Amino acid sequence: MRSADRGPGHPLVGAGGHCTYNPEPLADFVDFFVLGDGEEVVGEITDVVSAWKAAGGDDRTAVLRAAGTVAGVYVPSLYDVAYAGPEVAAVTPRYPSVAERVEKRTIADLAAWPYPKSQLVPLTEVVHDRLNVEVFRGCTRGCRFCQAGMITRPVRERPADQVRQMVADGLRRTGYDEVTLTSLSTADFSGIGDVVADVVGDPANCGQVSVSLPSLRVDAFTVGIATELQNARRTGLTFAPEAGSWRLRQVINKLIREEDLYGAVESAYSQGWRRMKLYFLTGLPTETDEDTLGIARLARHCVEIGRKYHKNPSVTVSVGGFVPKPFTPFQWFGQNTLAELTRKMHLLRDELRRDRGVQFKWHDPKATTVEGIVSRGDRRLGAVIEDVWRHGGTFQEWTEHFDLDLWLDALDRHAMTVEDLVYRHRTEEEVLPWDHLSAGLHKDFLWQDWRDALAEVGLEDCRWTPCYDCGACTGYGIEHVVASAVPPAGGSQGTGQDLARGGEVPVTLSPRPVPAGVG
């Protein structure tokens, strides 16, 4: 099971994707990790493995050392980790040929990669059982809690004509009658309205193809597009305001005003939608009970708007506990304790108990705690994960099998604590377990953004405004690829807000960030 115990006859185990930006908890089990976009690097890894096989292919350390020289490939066994109490003291390469810091891979232009050409089609019905066409990668709205938005920069749009072609070819090859235009915020795609209209109206599709958009932006423009898409089954729409007050939304840089949300909701109800779902996070930095209860206030107001159009409008409020993620400005933030998260959920539950029309759903704070353990843990967590598994902890993602005590007991047996791993605020000087890896973001940019968050300063979307020098473009000599020179619907966040109440937008970074006082 552990990489160190695998021999010549065993497979090489590799992993990639967003979760592997902190691969350390799995370092004992996985032979190599890939950071960033896989399009180019998968070919390079294949070359390394086939050269190794041609040369006999029995010494695993040889192939892993060779793979470790490929840019974007991180082989944990080639690095030593030193610890200082609960913290990491240093991560050092064991060989001079191995990079001190592994940089993520980024493809400059999606247009050069019109893939997948033949998407796998499962024979049994699965979730997301439809064609997927990625319309752009990256997102620079700058939501500070969002790891995906930080690690996939810059924004690279696919040319609209290529999107049309990939949709047409993909539908023909797979036989699907539904396509999702994927990205982190598809309504931001330049000219999204035209692309959607073309796909829906393409005579080759006989009008039988439906289009779905994930991650809707909160504004009336988006609702308009959604309405165009679903002329028939108009059931529910989901928005993610994430926090209950404008103050807290500035902290997390999700710059949606209440007017934006109400405008979107009004527009949706008036165009025939009946159910709204609102996503929120709780346990965010600087959150007060007033912010938390703001969630209830927003939801109630949405129901009231709905009553103007329907007899029984329904708003589902779905609240998750916030887990700080690596390579985000909140990576230094100490996660709310289990007791605190539970208290906040109960606060909301009690507040909304008598509200007809508002359904309250929440993610189990116990599960959030374990997510916190794995999110920012170091290599020592491998032993804990194995321990949990040896004590029967399989399918921990399934609520009916999840067991927090398994994790707490395992931590205990390995002399680790939830306090250190999850609840502890990190300091500016601390070596983070993923500091030897890079998503292109300067650590001092993230620190400055963390300071800005605490100062309740919002940042505009840099694809249409000056550069904040986060490092993702400049470090790799690449740029945003965006067809439209102007932001959608009037504002850089697409919501027409002015940031006056949030103070000035800083476009320069202080060379030495403010010393740590938080945490």
Next chain:
Amino acid sequence: MRVRVRFSKLGKVRFTSHRDVARMWERALRRIELPVAWSEGFSPRPRLHFGLALSTGHESEAEYLDLDLDEAAGLDVDLAALPARLTPALPVGIDVVAAAAIPPGTPSLQAVVTSCSWRIEVVGDDGRPTEAEVGAAAERVLATSEIVTTRTRKGQDVTDDIRPYVLAVTVAGPSTAGIELECELGTSPRGLRPAELVAALGDGWREGRVRRTHQWMQLDGARQEPLPVATPAPHAEARAS
């Protein structure tokens, strides 16, 4: 124009459900761009009419599907070439073996099929049964006039006599894990499941591999297949395994 299609479901694809097979068909028809007629209304669907459902896990050499072609464009479809076009668009193990136009007003498959032929493998919980044991059990079942069984249906116990559904049972010979039976079981008013027959044969026996070999309808007193096929799927088994 309504077209009847006969296809097999052999090998690993037997583990897909009836509903999933329906969805495979919808995708395959779109992939070969067959001009299928669509239903009206808010959420139009291609007009496909499936016959008797096949239990997940059972194989078949005789599955049927009726599909309506678009009135105008459907006339240009070469039905003789249709099986060869469809099979590559379907998963391995699903082979289209025949296709023919059926006259307007032909009753639906569900309405006309009265029995099915099955090859049923009988396996034992403790060791494999012998040919003689299974043969004796088959004769015993055929000799009785009534076999009352109780099954759970929608959470309620239903008791009925399954003997009228057992039209023929003969031992075909040994298989890899047990003894194979050739059977004909009635489908109307309800379909007798192979597992129910095996349970009636004896305690401690279960069904192993099960394959539907024919569906039958009655026409002027004679047994007839909804769409006959000269040589059933010559390469189907090799492809599917």
